[in-house]
Amino acid sequence: MIAWKCFEMHSHTRHSDGEFTPEELLRYARKFLYDGIALTDHNTMSGLDALGPEEERIPVLPGIEWTTYYGHMLVLGADTYVDWRSARPDTIDEYTGAIKRAGGLIGIAHPFNLGGPLCTGCHWDFQVKNWDNIDYIEVWSEPHPQRHFKNHLAFQWWTDLLNQGRRLAATAGWDWHGPAEPGQTLPSATWLGLREGDFRLAGLREALGAGRVLVSSGPFPDIRLLQGEKRLYPGDTLERGPFHLRVAVDDTKRRAIWDSFDIRTERLCLVHNGKPVKSVPAASPWEESFDLAPGWIRLEGYGSLKADQDQLLFFSSPYYLG
Ligand SMILES: [Zn+2]
Ligand SMILES: [Zn+2]
Incomplete structure (x- = not known):
């Protein structure tokens, strides 16, 4: 675990x-x-x-x-x-x-x-x-x-x-x-x-x-990436073929540290080989399957921070695609 x-x-x-x-x-x-x-x-x-x-x-x-x-x-x-x-x-x-x-x-x-x-x-x-x-x-x-x-x-x-x-x-x-x-x-x-x-x-x-x-400078991204039965983590290498991604934003972790900065996650973005593949509102858990060419992927979360809009709030290290 x-x-x-x-x-x-x-x-x-x-x-x-x-x-x-x-x-x-x-x-x-x-x-x-x-x-x-x-x-x-x-x-x-x-x-x-x-x-x-x-x-x-x-x-x-x-x-x-x-x-x-x-x-x-x-x-x-x-x-x-x-x-x-x-x-x-x-x-x-x-x-x-x-x-x-x-x-x-x-x-x-x-x-x-x-x-x-x-x-x-x-x-x-x-x-x-x-x-x-x-x-x-x-x-x-x-x-x-x-x-x-x-x-x-x-x-x-x-x-x-x-x-x-x-x-x-x-x-x-x-x-x-x-x-x-x-x-x-x-x-x-x-x-x-x-x-x-x-x-x-x-x-x-x-x-x-x-x-x-x-x-992260705010919420914690709870990422569950599954390929078949296997759960993978940043740094891991996926096999060729589809994978299932589920991301839920956890607003509770370390909240006392970032709460007074008016941080709100607004969108989640999956980046593949440096380019966004898909961007979705962060309102509810995001679940989607992907089948992508070899390279790497990274999850990014954007939102507001005080008066600043669309700021990068959190990101994962890469998962590598075989
Ligand atoms: Zn130094
Ligand atoms: Zn130093």
Whole structure:
């Protein structure tokens, strides 16, 4: 059985340039109703040692944000530390290979942040040749992700890479550096589909590595995709032939966090190889069968957010079509 749990996937403490102690970060994470968090300080993992005992806190995915002159990269759950200091744009594949051998997951952080001289290294300039080493792209960065043009660019880049045949999940990351209050800040959640709700490191790695990922800044999309008797999840590969899709929008999960932003889901859209196949009103569960050519599909949900209309509110990582 798969249980969906929500995470904040990009956070900092005083061990780099954040304002929180690690304990404060976890306290705030609970306040924002996250089930778990990825701790990703710049070029250090020392904050992990300052966390309390595992049984007394929410689960933490151990990580580090490689902070280099050529881009920022999130490395999660690696068994050993891989030194980032001599990575160059044309040698990045060697380093991502070493991280994969250490069991780590790799995400490209905020690829379209402005770079130097404003923020040296914040823009992604590494030349990835081996995309098999990259697990995901952080396509939504910062709270209220719809407001940031960089996120539109990142979402389009992800779509283009999927169209080129890459297999990549997508996440949201607050890039959380300091205190904030629910109701004033609208952070997103990255939902991981955990097997048997397995919160241990192996379970978190398995879910993210498989691409069993949903992203939302509001309601939760409950997607049931069936092929025959078999239920499939984002990251899975469907066989050729028809499949049945059922989507219901769950307005109850984390509602206290997004309720004051007047979020209303208005339409659901199935995207196939980068193009919408069908868009329907979100009023009731959507049930429909499809038979599509090879490639990939993604569910997207749109609606109003305060005065802004037709905003992307949530999306799934891709299902692949064989
Ligand atoms: Zn960064
Ligand atoms: Zn960061």
